[in-house]
Amino acid sequence: MTSFPPVDEQLTILMRGVDFGDAQTYKNMEVELRQRLQESRDTGRPLRVYCGYDPSSPDLHLGHTVTMRKLRQFQDLGHHVIFLIGTFTGIVGDPSDKDSARPQQTLEEAMEKGKTYAQQAFRVLDPERTEIRYNHEWLSKLSFQDVIGLASHFTVQQFLARDKFAKRYAAGDPIWLHEFFYALMQGYDAVALRTDVQLGGTDQLFNLMAGRKLMEVFGLRPQIALTTPILVGTDGHERMSKSTGNYIGITEPPEQMYGKIMSIPDHAMRNYAELVTSWHPDTIERLFADLEAGKIHPRDLKMMLIQARITRRDCRVNYGS
Incomplete structure (x- = not known):
């Protein structure tokens, strides 16, 4: 039987950095997670936790590591992590953060890009405790009748209430019908995987709720x-x-990564400090208070970000100093 840390300790770690943009949703999910963690500790059954990554390009970047680090925290607490590669959802492409439809790709193209995702995932995740899955395994087997059945549980109004769709609709820009299918496909991933927890960016909340x-x-x-x-x-x-060229790949040479981090605008440094370092929140507060007071130069803080080795396999549960 697996032994887990106390529930309060796990909850503090796992909810740190979580953001819904809504206090009530945060409270609801925290209550549910506490209950699930308690059941896990009582029974010795690890939680099944996953996050999906669509292979729209051949390489993972630092933006992907935000959720990957949270996955690693679940691993370090003894839970089972599934790194899901969206080989089928990647055909459509997630419209959540887009002002226009994504270019479509073939399943073969998505699978080829997904190979490097599987290799690069272990720069953050523990290979001994990671299950790699591809969602074409089940999504490609759904019949048209199955898709109609999934669609019958959602309304057009629910989709049009989403920020990007609402803006495109108001502007008279095209919203293609296949873009609606994305949330259905991602929602079905959870059914196929029988998971306890799903992670995603704040722009993914609708899909997670689906x-x-x-x-x-x-x-x-x-x-x-x-x-x-x-x-x-x-x-x-x-x-x-x-696609916008503003990325830092996790496999880039150190000198290239150095140059990109040093080019980050000063106002964005806190975003990086909070999301891709292991610094304790108190340390971040102190550093940026010193920056505001002129005790630290922005260049020096960027050097500290680089020295934090933000791409190393260091997503320990305990924060560094």
Whole structure:
């Protein structure tokens, strides 16, 4: 039987850095996670925790590591982690953060890119405690009747209430029907994997909640949704993305990574300190108070970010000093 740390200790670690943009949702998910952690500790059964990554490019970047570090925290606490590669959802592409439809790719293209995702994941995750899955394993087997059944549990109004869709609709820009399918597919991932917890960025909350809903439809206990803030790119404004060129790849040579980190606008440094270092929150508060007071130069703080080795396999539960 697996031995787990006390529930309060686990909860403090796992909820740190989680953000829904809504206090009530945070409270609800915290209550559910506490209950699930207690059951896990009582029975010795590790929680099944996953996050999905669509292979839109061949390489992972620092933006991906925000949720990957949270996965690693679950691992270090003794839970079972599934690194899901979205080989089928990657055909459509997630519209959550886009002002227009993503270019489609073939399953073969997505699978080829997914190979490097599987290799690079272990720069953060423990290979001995990581299960790699590909969602074409089950999504490619759904019939058209199955898809209609999934769609019958959602309304067009629910989709149009989403920020990016609402803006595109108001502007008269096209919203393609296949983009609606993305949330259905991601929601079905949770059903197929029978998971306890799903992680995602704050822009993914609708998709994570779709998973909760579909699990209920299939008679399963709804998973807990945990979302983390989005890492901005090197431009300091847009989310980190390969398509916009503002990314820092986790396999880039040190000198290239050094140059990119040093180019980050000063106002974006806190975003990086909070999301891709192991610094304790108290340390971050102190450093940025010193920055505000002029005791630390922005360049020196960026050097500290680099020295923190933000891409090393160091996602320990305990924060560094």
